[in-house]
Structure formats: C-alpha cells, structure tokens
Amino acid sequence: MAADGSMAVSAPATAGNGRANSLQRFARRRSTIAFFMTLPLLVVIVGLVAYPAGYGIYLSTLNRRMTSFMEGDWLPTGLGNFEILFGSDTFWMVVWQSCIFAISAVLLKALIGFWLAHMLHHIPTKGQRKWRGMLLIPWVIPPALSTLGWWWMFDPSYSAINWVLNVFAVPAVPWLGEPWWARASVIIVNVWYGAPFFMIMYLAALKSVPDQLYEAAAIDGATGWQKLRYVTLPMMANIISITVLFSLIVTFANYDIVRVLTNGGPRDLTHVFASYAFQVGILSSNIPRGAAVSLFMFPILAVCAFFVLRGVTRRNKEQM
Amino acid sequence: MAQVSLRKIVKAYEGDVQAVKGINLEIDDHEFVVLVGPSGCGKSTTLRMIAGLEEITDGEIAIGGAVVNDIPPRDRDIAMVFQNYALYPHMSVYDNMAFGLTLRKFPKAEIDKRVKEAARILDITPLLERKPKALSGGQRQRVAMGRAIVRDPKVFLFDEPLSNLDAKLRVQMRTEIKKVHQTVRTTTVYVTHDQVEAMTLADRVVVMNQGIIEQVGPPQELYHHPATKFVAGFIGSPAMNFMPARLEEASGALNVTLANGTSLPVPDSRSARYRPHVGKALLFGIRPEHLTDEKTMDKDNLAPLSLTPEVIEPMGMETLAHFRQDGAEITARLDPATPAEVGVPLRLLAHMDQMHLIDPTNDKVL
Numbered sequence: 001m002a003a004d005g006s007m008a009v010s011a012p013a014t015a016g017n018g019r020a021n022s023l024q025r026f027a028r029r030r031s032t033i034a035f036f037m038t039l040p041l042l043v044v045i046v047g048l049v050a051y052p053a054g055y056g057i058y059l060s061t062l063n064r065r066m067t068s069f070m071e072g073d074w075l076p077t078g079l080g081n082f083e084i085l086f087g088s089d090t091f092w093m094v095v096w097q098s099c100i101f102a103i104s105a106v107l108l109k110a111l112i113g114f115w116l117a118h119m120l121h122h123i124p125t126k127g128q129r130k131w132r133g134m135l136l137i138p139w140v141i142p143p144a145l146s147t148l149g150w151w152w153m154f155d156p157s158y159s160a161i162n163w164v165l166n167v168f169a170v171p172a173v174p175w176l177g178e179p180w181w182a183r184a185s186v187i188i189v190n191v192w193y194g195a196p197f198f199m200i201m202y203l204a205a206l207k208s209v210p211d212q213l214y215e216a217a218a219i220d221g222a223t224g225w226q227k228l229r230y231v232t233l234p235m236m237a238n239i240i241s242i243t244v245l246f247s248l249i250v251t252f253a254n255y256d257i258v259r260v261l262t263n264g265g266p267r268d269l270t271h272v273f274a275s276y277a278f279q280v281g282i283l284s285s286n287i288p289r290g291a292a293v294s295l296f297m298f299p300i301l302a303v304c305a306f307f308v309l310r311g312v313t314r315r316n317k318e319q320m
Numbered sequence: 321m322a323q324v325s326l327r328k329i330v331k332a333y334e335g336d337v338q339a340v341k342g343i344n345l346e347i348d349d350h351e352f353v354v355l356v357g358p359s360g361c362g363k364s365t366t367l368r369m370i371a372g373l374e375e376i377t378d379g380e381i382a383i384g385g386a387v388v389n390d391i392p393p394r395d396r397d398i399a400m401v402f403q404n405y406a407l408y409p410h411m412s413v414y415d416n417m418a419f420g421l422t423l424r425k426f427p428k429a430e431i432d433k434r435v436k437e438a439a440r441i442l443d444i445t446p447l448l449e450r451k452p453k454a455l456s457g458g459q460r461q462r463v464a465m466g467r468a469i470v471r472d473p474k475v476f477l478f479d480e481p482l483s484n485l486d487a488k489l490r491v492q493m494r495t496e497i498k499k500v501h502q503t504v505r506t507t508t509v510y511v512t513h514d515q516v517e518a519m520t521l522a523d524r525v526v527v528m529n530q531g532i533i534e535q536v537g538p539p540q541e542l543y544h545h546p547a548t549k550f551v552a553g554f555i556g557s558p559a560m561n562f563m564p565a566r567l568e569e570a571s572g573a574l575n576v577t578l579a580n581g582t583s584l585p586v587p588d589s590r591s592a593r594y595r596p597h598v599g600k601a602l603l604f605g606i607r608p609e610h611l612t613d614e615k616t617m618d619k620d621n622l623a624p625l626s627l628t629p630e631v632i633e634p635m636g637m638e639t640l641a642h643f644r645q646d647g648a649e650i651t652a653r654l655d656p657a658t659p660a661e662v663g664v665p666l667r668l669l670a671h672m673d674q675m676h677l678i679d680p681t682n683d684k685v686l
Contacts, residue, residue, distance in 0.1 A: 212406035215373050220420035220467070221394040230419070234410040318410070318451045 060292035070288060081292035090268060091276075095296070098272040101183070102252040105190040106244055109251075112191060113198020113243075120199070121206045132203070139196035147260040150189045151176075154261070179269040182262050186270055189257050194250075198243055205239035206232070238312050245308040249301055273297050322384030322474040322507055323349050324370060329379035331365050339365045341531035342379065347509060352501050354510045356518035357528035357554070364479060366528070367511045371477050372396050384474055394423075399468035400477040403484060405460045407452040407467075413439075414448040417466045431470075438469040441503060442496070458489045465497070469504060476501075478510040482517065494520055515555050519543070527551045544674075549603065549683040552676055558608045558640065560676070561650045565604035567597050567677065576604050576675070579646035584623035587672050594677060597686060605676035605685070608640070611652035611668050613660075622669040627652070629662050641666065 026032055061078030063070045070080035085091045116135060120128055138146065153160045154175035162172040175185045209232060217227045233240075255274035258264065264271040264279055271279065273294060281290015324347040331340040340362040347353045355363040368374035370381055372393035380387055388396050399420070407416050414435055421431045439445045442462040452460055461481060468476055481497070482490045498521055501508055512518055518525045519539040527534045527542065527550070535547040539555075546552035552560045565576045567586075574586035574594055584604075586594060611625070627650065633640040634656060641660050643650040652668055660666055677686045 210404070210406070212402050212404055213408060215371075215393075216400070216402060216406040216408075216467075217419075218373065218393040219371060219398060219400045220471075221423040223394070226423060231408065234408075237410075315410070318453065 056291045056295060059288050060295055062288040064286050064288065066288060081289045084289070085292055085296075090271075091293070093269070094271045094273060094276045094293070097183075097270065098252060098297075099300075101187060101190075101254075101272050102248055105187045105194065105251050106247050108187065108191045109194045109198050109247060110240070110244055112195040114202050116195065116199040117202035117206055120203055132200070135199060136196045138193050139200075143193050144256045144260055146193065147189055147257050150185075150192075151261050154185055176262055177266060179266055182266060182270045186258055186261055189261060190251060190254060193257070194247060197247065201239055201243045202236065205236040209235045238315055241308045241311055245305055248304055252297055252301060323347060323382075324475055324507060324509065325380075325382040326366070326370070327380040327382075329366065329369060329381065330377045331362070331369060331374065332377045338531055340369070343528075343531075343533050345526060345533065345536065347507060349507055350505045352508045352510065352521060352523045353526060354512060354518040354522035354524075355526045355528055356512055356515055357534075359513055360530075361528040362531040363511045363513075363526075363528045367477055367479055367509060370475070370509060371398055371400050397474045398477055399471045399473040399475075400479065401461075401464045401468050401481045403480040405452070405464045405484075407460055407463055409452050411451075412448065413444065413450050413452070413455070413463050413466075416452065416463055417470050420467065420471045434470040434472070435466070438466040441469065441500060442466050457485050458493060461485065461493055462496070465500065469500065472504075472506075474507065476506050476508040476510075478508065478512075480512055481510075482512070483514070490517075497521060516557065519555065525555075527554060529554075546676065546685050548685060549605070549678045552605050552678065552685060556607055558651045558653070560605050560607050561611070561648065562678070563604045563606075563648045563650065564601065564646060565677075566601055567594060567599065569595075569598045574598065576602075576677070578604065582625055584625065584670055584672060584675075585621075586675070587621040589673075590675075594686060597677070597679070601680065602686070603678040603680050605678055606670055607674060608651040608653040610671040610674040611650070612671070613654050613658040614667060614669060621672040623672050625668045625670050626665050627668055628665045629660050632660050632662055 059066070060081055061069055063080075069078040071077060072080035072083040075083045120131055120135070123131060152158065156172075156174065156177060159172070159175065161175070166172060174181055176182050213231050213235070214227055217231050222230060252272075253274050254272060255278065258270060258272055258275040259278070262270045264275050268276075268279075273296060277290045277293040279290075280293055281287045284290075324345075326343055326345040328342045328344060329340055330338065330342050332338045343362075343366065345353075355366060357363050365374055369376050370383075372388065372391065376389050381389060383396060383398070408419065411419065417435045417438060418431045421434065426434075435448070436445070439448055442465060444459065444462050444466060447455060447459060447463070452463065455463065461484075464481070478497070482493050485493060494517060497510075501521075510517075510521060519542075522539055524536060525539055525542050526536045529550050535542060535551045537545075542551060542555045546555060549562070553562070563578055565578050568575050568577050568583075574591050576584045576586060578584070627641075627643040627645060629641045630644055631642040633642070637656065639654045639656050639658060639660060641652045641654055641658075643652070654660060658666075678684070679686055
C-alpha cells in the first residue's frame with residue numbers, strides 16, 4: 001500500500017520536478033525564512049496599527065450618525081469634519097496647546113534628563129545603581145496613578161505644595177484653577193513622569209563615549225564646557241534625537257495626565273489632541289469628528305520623524 | 321620644546337597598591353625616550369602622569385623647568401597619541417587636526433597652514449576631508465600624529481601607538497615615527513611593551529619592571545651591558561639564555577662550569593671583574609645569537625658546547641634550535657645551512673666575549 005502510494009506520488013513528480021525544486025529553494029531562501037519569522041509581528045502591526053489607522057481615516061469621513069459621508073461646503077465629499085475643525089477656534093486652540101505642551105515638556109525632560117544623567121555618570125558605580133533605581137521610580141509607576149497623587153497635591157483645599165509654600169510665606173497657587181497654572185501643572189507632571197526615561201537613555205549614551213576622547217580633548221586644550229560642547233553632545237546626537245522623537249510622539253499623544261489632572265479644564269483651555277479627541281468623539285458622541293481630531297497628530301509627527309531620522313541616518317553613515 | 325624631569329614619582333592606588341614606586345628620570349630637550357616593560361610595569365601610568373591624566377601621589381614632574389604637578393593637561397603644552405587613536409568620529413580629518421588650535425584661538429590662516437604642513441609631512445593631504453570612519457588603521461594613526469604635530473607642543477607623548485596595527489604596518493609606521501622625529505625634533509616620551517620598537521626608535525630606552533626603573537641607556541648599551549637579569553632577559557629576541565653555573569678557578573684561569581659538567585673558559589679580559597665571585601653559584605647568560613655552529617667567523621674566545629635539539633624552527637634567514645639543559649630552556653640562532661636534527665647532539669660554540677654572569681641573590685649582572 002505504502003509502496004503504491006509513493007509510486008503514485010513520484011510518477012507525476014518527475015514531470016513537475018523543476019517546479020518542486022524551485023519551490024524548495026524558495027522556502028529555503030533566507031529572505032523567505034526571515035519573512036515567516038517576522039510574520040507574527042507583522043500580523044500584530046497590521047491588526048493593532050494599520051487596521052485601526054485605516055479605520056480611523058474611514059471614520060473621519062463619516063457624518064455624526066455614521067450613516068453616510070460627511071458633506072462639506074467647499075471641501076469634497078467626506079472631508080466635512082476637517083472643514084468644520086479648520087473653522088473652529090477651540091480646535092486651533094488645541095493645536096497650539098498641544099504644540100506648546102509637547103515642545104516645552106520634551107525640552108524640559110531632555111534638559112533635566114541630561115543633567116540627571118551627568119550627575120549619575122559621575123557617581124562611582126557602587127552608589128550609582130541605587131540612585132539610578134530611585135530616579136527611575138516616576139517612570140515605572142502607572143501615570144494614571146501617580147497623576148492622582150499629583151492631583152491631590154495640587155488640590156485647592158488640601159494642596160501639600162501650597163502648604164509648603166505657605167510655610168515660606170509664599171501665597172497659595174491656584175494650580176488647576178487658572179489656565180496658565182493648569183498648563184504648567186500638566187507640564188510639571190509630564191516632566192516628572194518622563195524625565196527618567198531621558199535620564200536612562202542619556203546615561204547609556206554617556207557611558208558609550210570612550211574616555212580616551214575626553215582625555216584627547218583635555219590634552220587638546222578643552223575646558224569642561226568645551227568637552228561637553230565638542231565631544232559629549234556630538235557623540236550623543238543620535239541618542240538625543242531619537243529619544244526626543246520618541247518622547248515627542250508619546251507626549252504629543254498624551255492623554256492620561258491631562259484627563260486625570262484637569263480633564264481639559266478650566267474652560268477647555270488645557271486640552272491636547274488626545275483629550276480633545278476623547279471629549280469630542282466619546283463624551284460628545286461624535287466619533288467621526290473625534291477621529292478627525294486625532295488624525296491631525298499624524299502629519300505633524302510625520303514631519304518631525306522625517307527630519308530626526310534623516311539626521312540619524314546621515315550621522316550613522318559618517319561615524320559608525 | 322623642553323626637558324622633562326621626573327623626581328621621585330610615586331603613583332599609589334586605593335589599598336596601597338603602588339603602580340609607580342618613586343622613579344627618577346631626566347629627559348633632555350629633543351630626546352626620544354622609550355619607556356618599555358611588561359604590562360603592569362607602570363610605564364603607561366608614568367606617561368599619563370606626565371600628561372596630567374593621572375594624579376601624582378608623590379614626587380614632582382617638571383616640563384621645561386616648571387613643575388606641572390597641579391597644572392591641568394590643557395595647560396601643560398603637550399600632545400599625546402593614544403593607542404586607540406582617540407580621533408573625534410564626528411569631525412573630519414582636518415577638523416580633528418585643527419581642534420587643538422581652534423580651542424587655543426589661533427587665527428584661521430595659521431591653523432590652515434599648520435594642518436596642511438602636518439598633512440604634507442605625514443602624507444595624508446588627500447584624506448583631509450574624510451571622516452575617521454573612512455580611514456584604515458595606519459591612516460588613523462597618521463591623523464593622530466598629525467593632531468600632535470600641528471600643536472607644536474613642548475613634548476610628544478605616545479601611548480603604545482602601534483599596538484593596534486598589523487605586523488607589517490607596525491614596522492612601516494615605526495619608520496614613519498622615527499622620520500617625523502628627525503624632522504620636528506620635539507622631545508618625545510614613547511611607551512611600548514615591544515622591545516623591538518623600543519630599540520629601533522629610542523635615543524635612550526628606559527626599562528621598567530614592577531613600578532621601578534631597571535635601567536636607562538642607549539639601545540646598544542642595554543643590549544650589550546644589561547644591568548639586571550630582567551633587562552638581560554627582556555631586551556633581545558629570542559630572549560637571553562640563562563643556565564645555572566659555578567665560577568671556578570683552575571691554574572690561574574677562570575671557568576664557568578655548567579650543571580652537566582661542561583666547563584667554559586672565561587676570557588682573560590673578564591678575569592679581574594669576575595675573580596671575586598669564584599666559587600659562587602651563578603647564572604650564566606648568553607644570547608641565542610652568541611651560540612653558533614662551528615662555521616662561525618669569530619675565532620677568539622669560543623667555547624665548545626654539546627646540546628641535543630628538541631625543536632628546530634627554520635626561519636629562512638636563520639634557524640632557531642631549542643634545547644633543554646639541566647631544566648633550563650636554551651635557544652640558539654644557527655646558520656640555516658647547519659645540519660641540525662631533533663634528537664641528534666649538536667656541537668655549538670659559545671662566544672664567551674658576549675657572556676654574562678648574574679648573581680641569583682640580587683639578579684644583578686656582574
């Protein structure tokens with residue numbers, strides 16, 4: 001029986017031998033194997049990134065009841081939501097607000113992270129681990145929880161920060177009640193949460209700069225500041241720009257801190273893209289317009305990513 | 321350009337580990353001095369103390385007559401070439417070389433002149449616009465030297481600059497370094513573990529071992545008149561042979577008697593020097609090149625010696641024969657025509673004019 005079977009298979013196989021061989025070769029090719037090994041990741045990316053993104057674009061073209069395309073006055077069919085957003089003062093306020101928030105928070109995180117990394121780098125290895133662990137704590141606590149803590153510290157009646165300020169005879173600050181203070185509070189909490197990430201990335205970058213370069217610079221006549229300017233910063237440029245890009249993306253899309261701390265208030269003046277999209281899409285039940293709001297993040301971030309990654313590639317080619 | 325003086329220099333690390341144990345060294349203006357020794361002998365630490373990269377625990381370093389103990393590297397007017405080149409990867413070759421001058425606020429035209437002149441000397445003019453990544457090891461080493469030359473410093477410091485290069489390039493760069501020193505004549509301190517580099521480059525060689533200076537002298541002097549067993553064994557390749565022996569006197573003439581009873585006559589010229597040590601157990605030292613076969617050109621003061629080769633290494637221009645005698649490894653450098661065979665006793669001649677006797681109690685060469 002078995003012999004018959006194998007005969008039956010081998011007879012037609014001789015005719016199509018070439019094709020079977022090329023199929024085998026195709027399956028053995030490194031690129032084919034690589035494709036199959038990355039397939040699970042590709043499925044995840046398509047399922048969790050590409051599909052929702054495509055669906056988001058589709059949603060943004062619908063009307064409020066999601067029954068048909070949204071018509072605009074002068075934009076073609078389906079782009080009406082965008083036309084309305086372009087005409088809305090609140091939306092432009094959110095754009096401006098998000099940019100101010102992301103840029104100032106990322107800048108502060110980068111500066112503080114750099115300063116912390118430098119401090120840590122100069123502590124002897126034994127003590128360094130302890131400090132590194134402690135300084136990482138803000139980053140490992142889920143931000144929704146730590147923000148609750150901050151919210152309580154900013155509370156007008158029980159504010160621990162105001163209590164300390166009062167001790168030094170400084171008047172109480174309306175942390176979350178006044179728009180500029182509310183914006184500052186959101187930024188403070190975001191910086192507190194995000195700076196350790198910069199610190200750990202910069203610390204790794206600092207450790208990778210060979211000591212001999214500093215010694216060569218010292219002999220060449222560089223002061224401490226000049227070593228930072230001409231050796232440390234250029235050597236860290238790639239890590240700095242990639243970390244800034246990562247953080248810019250995450251900060252731009254930040255939702256939880258604004259949501260927990262101010263919920264967009266007072267008077268919708270502290271909304272960023274994500275919290276505004278949630279407000280419009282979920283709370284006001286206009287999912288298509290909420291989708292349109294969140295889609296605005298994409299082109300802004302894409303432009304940033306383009307320039308940052310171009311710089312990284314250029315430096316890589318030159319130095320590595 | 322300047323003299324460099326090290327006076328009772330000590331470097332101690334935590335836990336009282338002394339890397340350098342109070343060394344004294346005077347380096348003259350224009351001199352090329354090589355610090356050589358095995359790893360951990362303190363030579364690099366000494367160089368780094370001269371550079372100011374390492375703190376001095378005790379003692380005094382003076383460059384050009386001025387004590388520099390508390391002066392930071394940037395104000396010592398020195399230039400250093402590192403083992404790993406330490407070129408700034410984000411700067412072009414030109415900028416790497418110009419960096420020190422830019423920091424010192426030299427006029428642009430002057431910087432340009434100096435960089436181009438150094439590039440010409442080192443033959444790297446076509447590479448000036450490249451980044452270090454696009455250079456080979458030898459080219460990077462030239463750029464590192466260029467960076468030192470443009471500064472026109474008082475002292476050049478080289479920290480094992482050739483050890484990352486392959487053997488062929490190392491020989492080539494060695495010649496380059498010598499040529500450069502003949503052109504610019506800057507006082508140079510050069511650290512290496514390679515005794516061939518030390519011998520070929522140096523005006524004076526400083527042999528260091530375990531944090532102390534064993535001997536200072538011109539290469540030929542170290543080769544012919546080593547002061548200690550360490551120097552005798554360290555300088556020269558293959559290393560000097562040491563055999564346990566006894567100095568004996570018979571009818572007015574001195575003989576070195578080896579453990580197997582072979583008696584080798586000491587030349588008359590050495591008799592006075594060695595006579596006080598008659599009867600002592602000593603180490604007989606002789607270089608492989610002074611153990612030859614019978615076709616040797618020398619006629620005087622030869623002593624016959626019979627040894628059985630264990631390993632024969634034909635090198636082309638010479639043949640190395642390895643023997644074992646009374647527990648000591650012995651190497652002889654033979655003419656390639658010598659019919660040496662493993663296991664067959666070979667009659668050799670020891671050139672007793674070149675012999676050394678070492679007192680094993682203090683390792684000093686008598």
